[in-house]
Amino acid sequence: MGRVFRRGELKETIVAVLAGVGELHGYGIMTELKERVGGGWKPSPGAIYPALLGLEDAGLVQAVEEDGTRIYRLTDAGRRAAARSGASNRWASLTERAERGEERLAVGPLLDRFAAESPHRRRLVGPDAHEGIDHVLHRASGEIERLLTEGEDDG
Amino acid sequence: MDDFGEMALREREARRIARRQWFWLHFAVYATTQVFLIIVWALSSATYPWYIFPLFGWGIVVAAHAVFAFVVRHPDEILIERARREHES
Numbered sequence: 210m211g212r213v214f215r216r217g218e219l220k221e222t223i224v225a226v227l228a229g230v231g232e233l234h235g236y237g238i239m240t241e242l243k244e245r246v247g248g249g250w251k252p253s254p255g256a257i258y259p260a261l262l263g264l265e266d267a268g269l270v271q272a273v274e275e276d277g278t279r280i281y282r283l284t285d286a287g288r289r290a291a292a293r294s295g296a297s298n299r300w301a302s303l304t305e306r307a308e309r310g311e312e313r314l315a316v317g318p319l320l321d322r323f324a325a326e327s328p329h330r331r332r333l334v335g336p337d338a339h340e341g342i343d344h345v346l347h348r349a350s351g352e353i354e355r356l357l358t359e360g361e362d363d364g
Numbered sequence: 365m366d367d368f369g370e371m372a373l374r375e376r377e378a379r380r381i382a383r384r385q386w387f388w389l390h391f392a393v394y395a396t397t398q399v400f401l402i403i404v405w406a407l408s409s410a411t412y413p414w415y416i417f418p419l420f421g422w423g424i425v426v427a428a429h430a431v432f433a434f435v436v437r438h439p440d441e442i443l444i445e446r447a448r449r450e451h452e453s
Binding site: 234236253255256262263274277278279 | 365371439
């Protein structure tokens, strides 16, 4: 799966989530991100927890320990950052990136099988091939759509 | 550190273990190849010790990989470790 978040974006979106929800524990933030990004993207605690620690260090987020669980909420500086960043209109592009990653993932095993045959074939499977395959899939999906809509007319 | 922090810690540990396993695989391939080359050199009338070129050339890459696998730490890993220490103290 390709990278969904670019440098600094994960922190920005966490701030956006907290700005929307108010306060939340780490696991809740992870689930919320997963839902908003969609596209089969799976967030990992190993990335989100350090991002929260970094936000805490930067004074944008404040953590309060309640019954052994850390609850995070924005500080005043965090709320100002949320108002400035406009991360809320970035969800669509994150979703798109996540979906593109999914598509590649589906083609991946196919290419692996093709490449396993010989070293020559292995050299053929590069970024150019990915683009070509994307093109073929796009055409195929158009044809499948036409096929299905024809069925619609009949029934 | 709460449960979520523990999850993060375990995930980072798993990644570190995976990184070390990749290094050992690389090292095994390197070592086997070098032994093979030295045998070929010894059998082929053992003149000029040409096997030292792959030995040192590839050796530098293996050494760099070892540094990456055992010394270099991801900033996220350092942050999580620090949080755990602060929590324990």
